[in-house]
Amino acid sequence: MTSGRPWVQAWRGGTYLLGSLVTGIATLLALPLLCHPRLARRWANWHRDRAGRLLETPLAPRPVLHVMGRRAWADPATPRDLLWLPVNAITGVALGLLALLCVGNLLTAAVATPLWWAFAPENRPRLFIDVPVTNWATAFTLGALQILLLTALAYLAFAPIARAHARICLVVLSHSAAEQLADRVAVLTRTRADVLDAHGAELRRIERDLHDGTQARLVAIAMRLAVARRALSDNPRNEQFLEELLRDAHEGTEEAMTELRDVIRSVYPPILADRGLTGALTAVTARCGVPTRLDIDNLDTVPAAVEAAVYFAVAEALTNVAKHSQATTAGVRVSRKADRLSVVITDNGAGGADDRLGTGLAGIRRRVLAFDGTVDVDSPAGGPTTIIMELPCGS
Amino acid sequence: MRVVIAEDNVLLATGLELLLNSVGFHIAAIAGDAAGFLTAVRDHRPDVTIVDVRLPPSFRDEGIRAALQARREHPGLPVLVLSQYVEQQYAAELLATTGGGVGYLLKDRVSRVDEFVDALRRVAAGGTAMDTEVIAQLLANRSDPIAVLTPREREVLALMAQGHDNNTIADRLVITDNAVHKHIGNIFNKLGLAVTDSGHRRVLAVLTYLNGAGQIDGD
Known part of the structure; x- marks a missing residue:
């Protein structure tokens, strides 16, 4: 869990413990102030981050408390923030003192062994707590022994003790299972509402496209054909009028077909239906104006809706690459680990991609978030740009 | 038939x-x-x-x-x-x-x-x-090298890629066979393609160029 050579670990553990002593004393001194929920939260989060760093455990961020007054007191995590105050005061001071004693006596021995004679006879330094050093023999034997023992103690014990303190911190401040569940439900409720909104908007758009476009065109064609049939029996027959009607009707059918094709493409890309995600992404990357490499694992079965989201997201991202990035190469990597589908899109372009500039990234984010996925965009000015999407793809 | x-x-x-x-x-x-x-x-x-x-x-x-x-x-x-x-x-x-x-x-x-x-x-x-749509897709995605072509040369390229011969291209664009021939020479020059005789091989050369330039073959 903790990396580095043993002495590095011991050093980190020692500084952590001495730091804990300081924060433990600070907690005691500032106790009345820290009982305020918002300050307690910040204080607790700072400790939790510090413990996470020592243990090298990635932690889900704990929210900062923004609410005031009674609602702050009613926050489910507030009791734990407050509990952390005495726990930190006691464990931090106790374990920190242990480290301080060890370090202090090491320094005493280090000073006493060569310099015992420089102290006044009634004020000679003492080793092993209470043995005064009065000659070189005791100075060397006891001094070396004390340095050896305490160094061994620090070497062996600092790292595990520091880790124990860090674990206590994480235990006190981590979410309970019930709270994690509550958080999850809150997230899912929100994304589900987004999905329903997006779905509804999509249905309305399709309905509008078909109603205003294709259906209206078919009506116009039918009317022209009806007029043409009547005109057939006119005497004399107006050939030019008939010709015009039929030509308009014919052109109308072609326009209707073009519109219908666009609607179909926007509902579910035909290439995806034909060839699945691998085939569809192959087509999309081949079509990209910037040379694009596609690496795609065997994905097994992925729900059609997720496939469509990935397809549209990759197509959108590659459109951005071709339009804005000035990249000369790009890459798309799709892989699956258990029930998570991961899509990484990279380009060697100018970077600076931003949700607020244009709608491309925002659209990608909306599509992916709708499936409870995540989108990370790393695009420093000057490039390169990396977009990482993850979507759950379990059944 | x-x-x-x-x-x-x-x-x-x-x-x-x-x-x-x-x-x-x-x-x-x-x-x-x-x-x-x-x-x-x-x-x-x-x-x-x-x-x-x-x-x-x-x-x-x-x-x-x-x-x-x-x-x-x-x-x-x-x-x-x-x-x-x-x-x-x-x-x-x-x-x-x-x-x-x-x-x-x-x-x-x-x-x-x-x-x-x-x-x-x-x-x-x-x-x-x-289909003109195929060619339109190809041309839309190959903006950079195609940009060196004049609008008329692009029209000729599109018709050539659809598979039409010089006569048809001349008819469609209402220009002489000679002019078509000159445009095609310019296109092949500008795109760095070896001049091939008319017919399928020429179409293939053009389409391969349009299709291939935007693609790195994965392995």
């Missing part, structure tokens, strides 16, 4: 039959699926075939695969693929088979009878017929 059609939709199949009969083609067989199509091709040895991309049982890309299979079995068998939508990937796969005589058109084009029949005859004669 004898035609074998692979089309499962009865409405469209009878429509095609009606249309082709009216302009003097003979429909040797209409198959409803890929296996039936391959059998009909073996039995009838048609002069040209028309294949719908989506066929039973799964209505995915069975038609493309049947067309490729038929061309493997009968090298140079003229195949015109019809589809409700255009996917340049399919065009690339068809063109990758050896020999000429391939076409890939939107189904909508059938209603322009003269142009459709012209395309079908071109394919039957070993030429190429690529």
Whole structure:
């Protein structure tokens, strides 16, 4: 869990413990102030981050408390923030003192062994707590022994003790299972509402496209054909009028077909239906104006809706690459680990991609978030740009 | 000219039959699926075939695969693929088979009878017929090198890529054969392509250029 050579670990553990002593004393001194929920939260989060760093455990961020007054007191995590105050005061001071004693006596021995004679006879330094050093023999034997023992103690014990303190911190401040569940439900409720909104908007758009476009065109064609049939029996027959009607009707059918094709493409890309995600992404990357490499694992079965989201997201991202990035190469990597589908899109372009500039990234984010996925965009000015999407793809 | 059609939709199949009969083609067989199509091709040895991309049982890309299979079995068998939508990937796969005589058109084009029949005859004669949509997709994605072409040269390039010969290009653009010849020379120069004779090889060179430049082959 903790990396580095043993002495590095011991050093980190020692500084952590001495730091804990300081924060433990600070907690005691500032106790009345820290009982305020918002300050307690910040204080607790700072400790939790510090413990996470020592243990090298990635932690889900704990929210900062923004609410005031009674609602702050009613926050489910507030009791734990407050509990952390005495726990930190006691464990931090106790374990920190242990480290301080060890370090202090090491320094005493280090000073006493060569310099015992420089102290006044009634004020000679003492080793092993209470043995005064009065000659070189005791100075060397006891001094070396004390340095050896305490160094061994620090070497062996600092790292595990520091880790124990860090674990206590994480235990006190981590979410309970019930709270994690509550958080999850809150997230899912929100994304589900987004999905329903997006779905509804999509249905309305399709309905509008078909109603205003294709259906209206078919009506116009039918009317022209009806007029043409009547005109057939006119005497004399107006050939030019008939010709015009039929030509308009014919052109109308072609326009209707073009519109219908666009609607179909926007509902579910035909290439995806034909060839699945691998085939569809192959087509999309081949079509990209910037040379694009596609690496795609065997994905097994992925729900059609997720496939469509990935397809549209990759197509959108590659459109951005071709339009804005000035990249000369790009890459798309799709892989699956258990029930998570991961899509990484990279380009060697100018970077600076931003949700607020244009709608491309925002659209990608909306599509992916709708499936409870995540989108990370790393695009420093000057490039390169990396977009990482993850979507759950379990059944 | 004898035609074998692979089309499962009865409405469209009878429509095609009606249309082709009216302009003097003979429909040797209409198959409803890929296996039936391959059998009909073996039995009838048609002069040209028309294949719908989506066929039973799964209505995915069975038609493309049947067309490729038929061309493997009968090298140079003229195949015109019809589809409700255009996917340049399919065009690339068809063109990758050896020999000429391939076409890939939107189904909508059938209603322009003269142009459709012209395309079908071109394919039957070993030429190429690529939908304007395919070419438009290719041109849209290859902005950089294409930018050096003049608008007129781009028009000539598009018509050339669709599979038209110099005469037709001259007619369509209302210019002389000589002018077409000059434009084509300029295009090949600017794009750094070796000049090839007219016909399928020229189409292939242009399409390969348009298609290939935007792609790195993964392994």
